[in-house]
Amino acid sequence: MLLNFLRSGKELAGYTDPRLRRGLAWSVAEAIFAFLPYPLIYIMIDRLLTGTLILDEVVALGIALFLVLIARLFCAHIATPALFRGAYAMMGQARLRIAAHLREVPLGWLSSQHSGALSATLTRDLQIIEELWSHSLGVFCGGLLVPALLSVFLLWMDWQLGLLMLTSLPIALAFLIGGQWVLMRQSDKLANVSTAVNTELLEYLQGMTVLRSLGQQEAYRVRLFHQFSRLRSAAIRLDVWPAPLVGGFGFAVEIGFAIAIGLGVQLLSTGQTTSNNILLFAILALPVYRQLYEVGLAFLLLRFADQALQRTRALLAVRPMAQPATPQQPGHYDITFDAVKFCYPDSSTPTLQGLSFTLESDSLNALVGPSGAGKTTLLQLIARLWDVSEGSIRIGGVDLRDIGSQHLPRYVSMVFQDAQLFSGSILENLRAGAPNARREDIEQVARQAQAHEFISRLPLQYDTLLEENGSNLSGGERQRLSIARALLKDAPIILLDEATASIDATTERSIHQALSCLIQGRTVIIIAHKLNGIRHADRILVMAEGELVAQGDHAWLLGHSPLYAHLWAQERQD
Template identity: 45%
Template sequence: MIRELVQSGYKLSGTRDARLTRGLVWSAIEGLFAAAPYPLLYLLLRDAFTGQLHGARIAWLAAGMALCVVLRIVAGSRGMPLVFTGAYALMGEARLRIADHLRRLPMGWFTRQRGGDLAARLTSDLELVENLWSHFLGVFVAGVAMPSGLLVFLVWLDWRLALVVAATVPLAVLALMIAQWKAGAAGARVMEASATANAELQDYLQGIATIRSSGRFGQAWARLQSALDEQHRAVIEVESRPAPWVAAYGFVLETGFVLLAVAGVWLSAQGRLPVASLVAFLVLAAPLYRQLFDLGLSVLLLRFGRRALARIEQLLEVDALAEPTSALSPAGQDIELRDVHFSYDGESGPALQGISTVLPARRLTAVVGPSGSGKSTLVHLIARLWDVDEGAILLGGTDLREIGTDALHGQVAMVFQDVVLFSGSVLDNLRIGRIDASREQVEEAARRAQAHDFIMALPQGYDTLLDEGGASLSGGERQRISIARALLKDAPVLLLDEATASVDPTAEVQIRRAMSELATGRTVVVIAHRLQSIRHADHIVVLEQGRLVEQGRHETLCMAGGTYARLWAAQQAG
């Protein structure tokens, strides 16, 4: 079991650490030294019963036992730090590896996950495995080595009584296996209930403003309470279901000690076992049974660790976006869509079907259409947040799948509809796309995004620390910080998903002018519901029900009398 847990940990971290192996070896030595005083104790008892005990003998035996204790402490002091450092280093690598894998997963995978379940895997499950590795593995190995060494000595002392000691172990192991099975079934329910409770609690806290404004505290609280009650019941079950079998495991071990005493007394009465050997055997067998019981409880804990480890490994088994063996560089900035089809998992119909068009390089292209027509999906596919089901998307004549994720992200900057701001200063958030940008470059990008003035009005200006998610900023201010971040990145391709959706009309006019300037020398793809803001676009792509129905310039599309003309007329009339 230990070997399996260690091998799974190596697989999870993608590397090995010799410190962990050396630490476990030292832990085994520590366990053997923990067993070493008992043979000396036997000699002490034997001499006491036979009348051969004298001062020098006592001194030598006492010194030997003291030396064993010192050597045990030395072995422990060498082993545990190695286990700690090796385990924490491996878990650090595991966290980095998981984070790197998650960033390469298609966005569609995240939409199918409950936030609470994913958070539980990345926090409580990882923490459980880390604690097992750092604080439990060494103790467990030492706990196995100690009774093993002691049992070898008991066999040497009297093989008949040693057989009695071992006779009840198979039955005890059977009880322990049943306890494991009971705990395993209940453990799955605990992890599922905990993930649901985490998700409900997260939804409740994040949506508390909406809940309060809509007066829905009763319903929201009922859902949260139901999830927490289920978690409570699951925890009670995981403790209570294996409890009778854990008790049976301990009872069988204690019965073994009773049988040992009965068999020893019988052999002694028959004159086949010296009384001194019987007393010594009983004294030495007591810690053996106690250690076996503790090991049984440890095995139950290891089972939970293996389950948590399996849940984490499932994350690494999710297929990431395919990466090319040898990445190619785009030869230009034009974007070509060739018969692109795409469907979201679990959706009945396609989100995009048969899209073929060219978005010209170094020009401003607008993607418009009714709600649900596939505008955001198209932009997300260009950023390769998903891979197309059929067809291909090419940047500069090169398939996005042949460019590679990291190289593509260096070519593309994107402003999401839902702006994500991280804990830290405004300056830190602006530098996310370009960590080496100077303060002057940051301020210039903020000015072009019409964000500089409101940033300077903050208490510490660019050094102001933001609340989680930038809650202290308005929606328009968060949007403009996101735009400034994209401008600072200075990528040749800029994707704007509802870039002006949350800004006031005055700022929108200023941002539109900045976008027009930015389009010089860059390929800009912008989505906007308000057609007035993109009427001067070089190219307009019109989507409806996932299909490309029109494309061209504003004047041409208005004269065509199609979908674009209807949308334009409706907005002008409104």
């Protein structure tokens, strides 16, 4: 397990820092110098007990002990900073590699993950691994090497007493393995409960306004308190349940010393050893047991870190989206679906199936249909948040997979159903897709998105700082800023995912008029629940249960699509 953990450093960081190697080498040297005093002490005590110790030997042994101590301190002085710097550098690179990997995985997968679990892996788990690399590698070197050298020395000194000393190690090892197993199970449970608590807490904080409006904050508080109680219980179990096995491990290690001394006295009575050997053994064997106990505890921590490593590996195991060796550029911007089928990774039931159609360039297109028809998924496939399961999607005759996910955003802007804004000013948010946009261009686009008027009423206007996700703006205002940002990006394809759902009818009509003026050189696709706003679309796609059931303009669909006619009649009635 230790070797596997050491190899994981290169696996996560992509390289092994030479400072870490150097630190490990100096840690081995430190362990050797930590062992050397014991043979010197053995010589001194042996001479003392036999009455052959002379002053010159005392001076020589004292100087040797002093030099060994200085050498050990020197090695530690070099090893510790090297281990820390190497470990932190590798973990910094590991974090960068994980971030780069997350940029390559399907964005749909990222959005489907619990934020609590993802943040726990990126913060807590990586910190656990980092601390073990930086703080415990030196401990393992000394903790394993010194007892091993001492055991060999004691076996050389008196092989019978040495073997007696090792009799309890199998029992101690059994306790250690049991403790690791319990710790592994409880740490898994704690990680799951911690993820649930993080997710629940985020929902509670983000949904406070809704909870208050529904009068449910007390009920949710009780629910949150229950989760905290589960977290407390899981944390207590993690500390308490392995404790008897850890205590058993320590007892088994210590009992080996008592067995060796007790049976050593029996050997003394039969003349198979000497009293000097027993006394020397009693003095020199104690560090072996103490070091073994510390190593056992370190191995328990290693098992805990191994669980964190497994979760990190699972994150890195998510298959990234395929990227072309030579990205291709579309020459025009029609969109073609060719026998497209799509299933979400955790489902065997197709969300979309058998989709084949073409949306012309310079056209305004609308997606309509009941909830769950697959409209949002269709837009996500165009933006390549997911890859299709079967078939292909082409822009200007070029498969999305041949354009590459790094280059596709040049051609596609998407306004999400939940408008996402960032901390910073309104101006900075609008410039997110066009960093070099001029102020006058920004204001012009804001007018087209019906956002300039409310921005002008703010005290600092475009320099107004937004709170987290624009919480100091209304839903409609956030939506209009999101639309303005997409328009400013000036991509040839604009995807609007229910972008006007939270805007009043007058503003919605104005936005559609603005979009009609902007479709020159653009392909616009709108998901709309209000059919009145998309009557003049060039093409309307009617979807139901993941299939395209009809397509055409408004007038044609009223006469040929029962579903569209029903939706239209229902809206008129409402």
